[in-house]
Amino acid sequence: MKKKIALLLAAAMTVSMLPMSAMAGSTNTISVTANVKTNEAVKVNGAFTQLQIKPLDTIASNSSIVLDLENGEYNEDYFKECAYKAHDGESYDTVYNYNVNDPEAGLKAYVGAKNERELPYKLKYINKTSMEVQLYPIDAKWVNQNNAGGANEATKGTPVYQISLPVDATDDEGDVKVTVDANSTTVTGGGSYTIAKVTSGSGSTTSSVVSSAASSVSSADSSVVVSSASDKVSVSAALSDPQPLTVPRASTIPISHTNFLFFIFLFSFSICRKFHPEQNAF
Numbered sequence: 001m002k003k004k005i006a007l008l009l010a011a012a013m014t015v016s017m018l019p020m021s022a023m024a025g026s027t028n029t030i031s032v033t034a035n036v037k038t039n040e041a042v043k044v045n046g047a048f049t050q051l052q053i054k055p056l057d058t059i060a061s062n063s064s065i066v067l068d069l070e071n072g073e074y075n076e077d078y079f080k081e082c083a084y085k086a087h088d089g090e091s092y093d094t095v096y097n098y099n100v101n102d103p104e105a106g107l108k109a110y111v112g113a114k115n116e117r118e119l120p121y122k123l124k125y126i127n128k129t130s131m132e133v134q135l136y137p138i139d140a141k142w143v144n145q146n147n148a149g150g151a152n153e154a155t156k157g158t159p160v161y162q163i164s165l166p167v168d169a170t171d172d173e174g175d176v177k178v179t180v181d182a183n184s185t186t187v188t189g190g191g192s193y194t195i196a197k198v199t200s201g202s203g204s205t206t207s208s209v210v211s212s213a214a215s216s217v218s219s220a221d222s223s224v225v226v227s228s229a230s231d232k233v234s235v236s237a238a239l240s241d242p243q244p245l246t247v248p249r250a251s252t253i254p255i256s257h258t259n260f261l262f263f264i265f266l267f268s269f270s271i272c273r274k275f276h277p278e279q280n281a282f
Contacts, residue, residue: 030052070178115149123163174197
């Protein structure tokens with residue numbers, strides 16, 4: 001009996017260690033990571049960064065996901081530019097209304113027949129950091145495979161939602177990230193994806209500057225400038241042959257006086273325990 005229990009526990013542990021992607025409902029990627037300045041649109045070569053979702057299972061009618069932003073904001077002014085457009089510019093609604101009783105017919109007419117593979121989607125603004133994306137329905141028989149295209153096929157090639165993200169970087173520097181909320185669909189949710197790296201206009205990283213440090217310190221023979229800080233502060237001096245210096249943060253510098261007092265405390269405690277063994281502490 002104990003052996004059977006051990007085997008069951010081992011099997012459960014093995015299953016729990018499998019990668020989540022093995023049971024994923026979609027493959028999610030970012031087309032390209034942009035490099036932008038604060039308050040700029042997140043674009044690469046004039047085009048908005050895209051979240052690419054390849055479904056691995058049926059996307060039912062009325063399915064939608066929510067995309068949450070970190071360090072960025074959705075801009076409603078960009079929604080028209082980021083909206084889905086079929087081969088000849090048709091919108092999500094045009095494709096869907098081709099036959100509301102059979103959405104697949106719209107796919108075949110506007111996507112498969114045009115030898116395209118991009119699936120329709122529709123954007124809905126929620127707030128500055130959240131956006132809903134309605135996904136066009138598609139049956140599992142068409143997904144995750146290289147379809148032949150033509151009037152009787154849903155797509156040509158592997159179906160994919162290529163969702164343009166109407167995002168502005170904020171004042172904060174660092175990474176702009178989008179997190180996928182599956183919203184009860186078969187899309188893989190919970191993943192966070194970097195869509196842009198943000199720097200200031202000067203190219204420095206203000207978020208890494210020590211707020212308590214002075215921006216410059218002058219001395220008789222040099223000018224020392226604090227350039228960044230994380231666990232350490234990088235300092236360069238304006239000398240004839242300047243060399244970058246790395247010094248520990250103030251909180252990490254050993255304080256010899258404190259160490260000495262601590263040593264005295266330990267020594268006194270040991271003496272007290274020696275002459276008064278009946279006492280456990282002061």
